[in-house]
Amino acid sequence: MVWWVLLGVACGSAWGAGAWFRWAYSRLDVPVVAGRRERLGLYDVAFLSGGGERVAETAMAVMLLEGRLSVQDKVVTVLDPVPRDAVEAAVVRVVGPGPRRRMWRRLSRLGRCPAIDAVGDRLAGLELVVRPSRYRVYEAADAASLMARVVSAVLGLVAVGFALARHGPVLVVLGVAVAAVSGGELFRWGTDWLPKGATQRGRAALAKYERRCRRGEWAPSADGGPGRGEGDTVVLCEVACWGLRERLPALWEAVRLPAYSGSPIGDGPGLGGV
Template structure:
């Protein structure tokens, strides 16, 4: 009857993971109802959209790309950033310039790391959390965490089932019956994942459901910001970078500047 112990473990793993996912979904729904009223009518800035889409690093990337497009920061394809205009227009830009250092030149990778941890980014995150648009740092019971645990439980159940089939069993229990019993906790976990997907729960790390809805609105408006002076096209480009990240950059040289390098060099 050793396989029964493995079955109990499989059920315990699947039940705990699915219960955690359901509890997280309930708490998220309750918090979302409270945040819906406060977030209604909130127009996301590009920095806010960048944080909700990709976190602090995305904010640093957006800031550097924006400055590079204005010719106030040179981003070389070799992975170096050079300050052209040392006067930042806002706190984010001043954070990037400060991260580059007094020499006015630095590798992009450490600048991204330093700029993403500045007080300006932390203040931005705190404001979004208070507005109910961002997930608080270290929140233990989020839908994303629940989904990750349910996904991790699937191979656990499969491994326990395989072990039960491979180990000798003195009771003569048919292997087909064992498979049926282990299929039930597997079906439970797969059903939990399917329901979460159907309900539209996104495993984002940063945006709450209210924040995700605002991001969706921003994406829908992205192509409607045109203007006679071309400013709409620039904002649309930066919005794409904020929402999609570096992969949204169509300029190969600028995109190459953010490519990780193990041993960068200067030209």
């Protein structure tokens, strides 16, 4: 009957996506023991707080505060193309030599570039985050698992409707539909919450640096990002911890995803791209 076909698809999608999610989670190698302590730099804290895109935003903030990048009317321009580190080199490469609008289209690419992945890999070695390449697979599997559960729930309701209309075994169909959705959810049992790939230790380290930033006690080291004396230290610490919106709103407006873009015309490629 029709409802059995619908239930089969519901079970297959929910359980298949759930199995993919579980496999992706198992590859993250989430640590269960405490690792060694190490002083973190500006880019390290930015990665813990907001992932690769926050690191890119922090590098752009450094360049803006030092006069090497300008923002006007949501247009970003690199004024000094000589980078100070590998992350800034990626920013210069993606933004390119001319004025750029719609930087939000480039920010996601920038957040996945090798220079920023290297920051994540270093933190993964300290057991503060999971490796960026594996976390991206995990994110895709997580989204697919959620979508599959929604689809299986809709198919289950449709199957119940068919069973009611044709005087079928409504309770049996309903039970299988519930099993399809709950079965997909069971694959998530025992998994840890990993915002932006940060482990429990990583979240604890971030909380410590956020407290130090609020008290004005944190001057970033040169390791993992710009150090003391490069730009406005207080602003950079706050950008790394909480983003651009409050401290550098003009840059935030330039890089954020707009609610609607009326023009279908995009920018040309950057200088080499990423």
